[in-house]
Amino acid sequence: MPAIDTDLVMKLRPHLRISRHKQGRVRLRYKMAAISVLRQAQKAPDNQVFDTIAGVKKVEVSPLTFTLTVHYDPAVIRPEWWETLLAGSDSDARAVLERFQAA
Numbered sequence: 001m002p003a004i005d006t007d008l009v010m011k012l013r014p015h016l017r018i019s020r021h022k023q024g025r026v027r028l029r030y031k032m033a034a035i036s037v038l039r040q041a042q043k044a045p046d047n048q049v050f051d052t053i054a055g056v057k058k059v060e061v062s063p064l065t066f067t068l069t070v071h072y073d074p075a076v077i078r079p080e081w082w083e084t085l086l087a088g089s090d091s092d093a094r095a096v097l098e099r100f101q102a103a
Contacts, residue, residue, distance in 0.1 A: 003052065003101065004052045004053060004097055004100055004101050005041070005049065005052070006094065006097050008037070008038075008041050008049065009049070009085075009093075009097060010090065010093065010094070010097075011037045011041075012030075012034055012037055012038075012049070013085070013086055013093060014033075015030055015031040015033045015034035015037065016028050016029070016030050016031075016034060016086055017029050017086060017087075018082060018083065018086060018087075019067060021079065021082060021083075023074045023079050024071065024072060024073070024074050025069060025070070025071050025072070026069070026070050026072070026079075026082045027067050027068070027069045027070075028067060028068050028069075028070065028086075029065075029066055029067050030066050030067070030068065031066070032066075050068075050070055053072075053077070053100045053103075054076055054077075054100065054101075054103040055072050055073040055075075055076030055077040055100075055103050056070055056071070056072050056073075056077070057071045057072060057073060058070075058071040059071070076103045077100065077103065081096045081099065081100070084096050085097070
């Protein structure tokens, strides 16, 4: 499995927030600025970013509502890691990304 693009995820963090979360599925709302970050990295707001995370089963993108829904295995990815990844400190977010990579 390819490595997680940690720098890209860190650049995206300020432009993402959790809009709904239940175990095994997290819906992220993204700002228009996220598209700009992804274009610079030549990625799309879909599984091209998240497919490198072990435990991610599927990613659904809804460009009309500026959301993406990540279906994941809670046995591999602890649900609280999403909040830490998006709202925690930079060092805590990087630690979560390391856990994602190790999973």
